[in-house]
Amino acid sequence: MNLTDYQCSGFFDEMFETNGQIRPHYQVLGDRIKELYLDDLVEKQQRLDQSFLEQGITFTVYNNDAGTERIFPFDLIPRIIPKDEWRLLEQGLVQRITALNLFLYDIYHEQNILNNGTVPRELVMSAPHFRPEMMGVDVPQDVYIHICGTDLIRDDQGNYLVLEDNGRCPSGVSYMLENRAAMKRAFPNLYSDSQVQPVDIYPDELLAALRHTAPQGKVNPTCVLLTPGVYNSAYFEHAFLAREMGIEIVEGQDLIASNGFIYMRTTKGLERVDVIYRRIDDEFLDPTVFRKDSLLGVPGLIDAYRRGNVTLANAIGTGVADDKVLYYYVPRIIEYYLDQEPILQSVPTYLASVEEDRKYILDNLESLVVKAANEAGGYGMLMGPTASKKEIEKFRKLVSENPRNYIAQPVVSLSRHPTVIDGELYGRHVDLRPYVLYGEKVSIIPGGLTRVALVKGSLVVNSSQGGGSKDTWVLH
Numbered sequence: 001m002n003l004t005d006y007q008c009s010g011f012f013d014e015m016f017e018t019n020g021q022i023r024p025h026y027q028v029l030g031d032r033i034k035e036l037y038l039d040d041l042v043e044k045q046q047r048l049d050q051s052f053l054e055q056g057i058t059f060t061v062y063n064n065d066a067g068t069e070r071i072f073p074f075d076l077i078p079r080i081i082p083k084d085e086w087r088l089l090e091q092g093l094v095q096r097i098t099a100l101n102l103f104l105y106d107i108y109h110e111q112n113i114l115n116n117g118t119v120p121r122e123l124v125m126s127a128p129h130f131r132p133e134m135m136g137v138d139v140p141q142d143v144y145i146h147i148c149g150t151d152l153i154r155d156d157q158g159n160y161l162v163l164e165d166n167g168r169c170p171s172g173v174s175y176m177l178e179n180r181a182a183m184k185r186a187f188p189n190l191y192s193d194s195q196v197q198p199v200d201i202y203p204d205e206l207l208a209a210l211r212h213t214a215p216q217g218k219v220n221p222t223c224v225l226l227t228p229g230v231y232n233s234a235y236f237e238h239a240f241l242a243r244e245m246g247i248e249i250v251e252g253q254d255l256i257a258s259n260g261f262i263y264m265r266t267t268k269g270l271e272r273v274d275v276i277y278r279r280i281d282d283e284f285l286d287p288t289v290f291r292k293d294s295l296l297g298v299p300g301l302i303d304a305y306r307r308g309n310v311t312l313a314n315a316i317g318t319g320v321a322d323d324k325v326l327y328y329y330v331p332r333i334i335e336y337y338l339d340q341e342p343i344l345q346s347v348p349t350y351l352a353s354v355e356e357d358r359k360y361i362l363d364n365l366e367s368l369v370v371k372a373a374n375e376a377g378g379y380g381m382l383m384g385p386t387a388s389k390k391e392i393e394k395f396r397k398l399v400s401e402n403p404r405n406y407i408a409q410p411v412v413s414l415s416r417h418p419t420v421i422d423g424e425l426y427g428r429h430v431d432l433r434p435y436v437l438y439g440e441k442v443s444i445i446p447g448g449l450t451r452v453a454l455v456k457g458s459l460v461v462n463s464s465q466g467g468g469s470k471d472t473w474v475l476h
Contacts, residue, residue, distance in 0.1 A: 003034060006425055012158045012415040013427060014079060025082040025475060032190045033077070033425075042423050044186045045076055051182070072175055073468030075419050078183060079430065079450040080194070080473045086446060089152070089160060092344030093434060094442045095334060097148050100167065100321045101438065102337040104144040108134045108317060118336050119329045123353070126404055127326065128374050129168070129319025131282060133289060137306050139315045140213040146313035147206065147277075148436040149173070149449075152344070154415035161412065162344050163431065164327060167318045169279050172449045172469075173202060173435050174237035177244075179471040180447075195476040197446035202435065203244035206277075209439030213311050214274045221274035224248045224264060226255070228280050228296045238279050252280075257300025262310045275311045276301075282316050324373045324407050325351060347412055352403035361399060361408040365392045368408040370399065383459065385411060414459055417470065419452055429453045431461050432472065446474035 008016040015026045022030040052074065081089075106113050107124055114121040124130055149170030151163040180199050184191050207223065214221035227238040229251050242249035248264065255273065256263050263270040278285065284294040289302040304310045320326060328349045331342045350357040350368075361368060365384050372380030382395040399406045416427035434448035450470040451461035461467040 003030065006418060007427060011413050011427065012154055012156050014415055014417040014430065025080050028194050029078065029080060029190065038423055041076060041420060045420060048074060048182050048186060073454060074179055074182060075452055075468055075470045076186060077418050077420060078471040078473050079417055080475065083475050086474045088343070089434065090444050093150055093436050093444055095338065095340060095343050096150065096162070096330070097145060097436050097438055097442060099334040099337050100165065101142070101144050103333045104318060104321060105142050107320065109136065113336055118332055123325055124320060127320045127323045129282065129317065129323065131317035133302065134317040138308065140215060140311050143213050143438050144315040144318050145321065146209055146213060146438050149433045150436060152432045152434065153412060156413040158415065160344055161347050163347060164324065165321055167314060167321045168281065169314070171234045171237055172433055174240040175469050176447065176449045177202060179469060183471040194473060196473040197476055199445050199447045202445050203241065205437050205443045205445070207245045209437045209443070210275045210277055210313055212439040213313065215308055215311060218274050222272060223275040223277065224250045224273050226250055226276050226278040226280055234279065252295065252297045255298045257298055257304055260304050260307045260309055262298065262301060262304050273310060275313065277313050282319065324371050325353065325404065328407065347409045350408045352399050352406040352408065358399065358403050362396060365396060369411055370395050370406055370408045373405045373407065417452065421454065429459050429461065447472035
């Protein structure tokens with residue numbers, strides 16, 4: 001393939017310097033791409049797409065006339081991160097999850113950070129995912145966020161920035177693992193020559209983290225994965241992870257609460273459950289406490305949880321740390337609990353609940369990205385520069401009527417990466433979701449899910465909005 005026609009100007013390109021030279025850590029990959037015939041690459045791509053389809057590696061898109069079940073698009077050109085760069089990311093991610101866990105413990109116990117005004121009390125109390133039911137409840141090992149998927153982007157200078165934290169039920173890790181398996185099949189020699197750190201340790205690390213936070217005194221705890229069922233958009237991932245960890249995948253109807261404990265129905269009778277890796281949002285977990293119309297949860301689960309007889313991962317109430325308004329305060333949270341400067345910087349953020357910020361937002365909607373505080377998957381968002389006048393006016397009304405629910409940020413020129421589109425190599429915008437596990441220690445899988453905006457010019461990488469993914473290679 002000819003790389004000389006590739007356009008790398010205007011953005012930070014992961015593979016190429018501004019003068020068109022291949023970055024040193026991409027040299028082995030660049031040499032291999034030059035040797036490839038375009039037809040070979042297209043054929044490999046088609047074989048992998050067919051393999052993904054046969055294995056059921058899909059996701060579900062709701063509210064779309066084109067159909068709901070889709071292959072998660074996968075691009076064959078891997079993203080590569082040198083080990084020194086990765087080490088900095090690891091340090092920043094460890095710092096971040098440590099501070100967020102301390103924050104969650106505090107707001108559900110003494111609330112010191114709220115009492116002294118470091119974080120405004122009203123913002124936490126009004127957060128949709130703040131759970132008063134968790135006040136004073138101790139969770140095993142004081143770990144609230146066991147699994148975190150922190151989204152990182154790079155600006156036009158190549159600086160890593162945290163875009164958001166996903167501390168409720170972060171998804172996508174199965175695609176990270178399947179992408180790696182696919183790349184090993186497609187380019188076995190390139191993979192071995194590149195000295196890539198493995199990611200297949202994730203299921204073992206996840207299981208170890210779950211077991212570490214089991215109720216006190218449980219030596220060999222029984223862990224299960226609780227799924228909403230086969231119609232959930234991430235069901236493939238639920239089944240995949242349960243299988244890889246060697247634990248049961250269950251739905252709410254498979255569990256029963258009795259005398260303050262949770263049991264699983266089996267062919268041999270009831271078996272006590274100690275740890276639930278739940279992939280169900282808080283409000284659906286127990287109809288006796290949250291939504292009374294939920295058929296997905298387990299009546300009595302929260303009682304057993306509050307008694308300390310079962311562990312939920314992630315803990316109930318972690319969604320406060322996902323709130324995009326609270327994102328603004330994470331640098332202060334890090335400084336407050338750890339007495340450290342943030343290693344990873346945040347995107348500059350304006351809060352619509354602050355009068356001065358709100359005026360700025362309303363005056364500059366056409367040049368900002370406006371986000372609802374608790375939406376995910378690219379929904380509830382205005383991309384000002386590409387929005388219609390009708391969309392801008394819609395958000396002007398939304399922000400004015402409910403300022404607590406909106407933030408705004410400048411448009412960040414996400415880094416780009418060579419991506420195969422219709423048999424040609426084009427630059428497409430990417431982000432990175434590393435997966436962080438908090439058990440006996442903080443463990444970060446070397447790589448993560450690189451998501452790529454396949455639509456030309458788009459900065460939205462979410463699969464639900466037309467995005468795909470790449471394998472992420474962290475070098476030894």
